[in-house]
Amino acid sequence: MSTxxxxxxxELNNQFLEQIKAEFAxxxxxxxxxxxxxxxxxxxxxxxxxxxxxAIDNVKERQNLVEVNLQDLQSAEENEQKNSF
Known part of the structure; x- marks a missing residue:
């Protein structure tokens, strides 16, 4: 078996170690x-x-960039979270 x-x-912690111990006895x-x-x-x-x-070249040349309004992005995220429940 391979996992x-x-x-x-x-992120390593005692819970992770205990999970491995339980799984492989x-x-x-x-x-x-x-x-x-x-x-x-x-x-x-x-x-x-x-x-x-x-994409790296585009950023260096400032071409094909997309501007995002932070407030619009946050509002969209909040709406998505509301709709996911």
Missing amino acids: VYRLKAS DKEIEIVISEFDETQYLLQSESNKNKLLQ
Whole structure:
């Protein structure tokens, strides 16, 4: 059996450890820790890479930018939260 947990180091706590103990009981387990590089992951796909690099160029050249009014964004978020219940 293989289980993958992805979380921030700051999110590790006793509850997480107890969950692992409960799930695997007296079985021998192996814990492997690897740092997750989101940028590297996103650049693996040629299509994603091209889109991201184009977006960076757009920001540098101040082209194709979208302006967002913070109050409008907050209002939209509040309305979405009200409608989700």
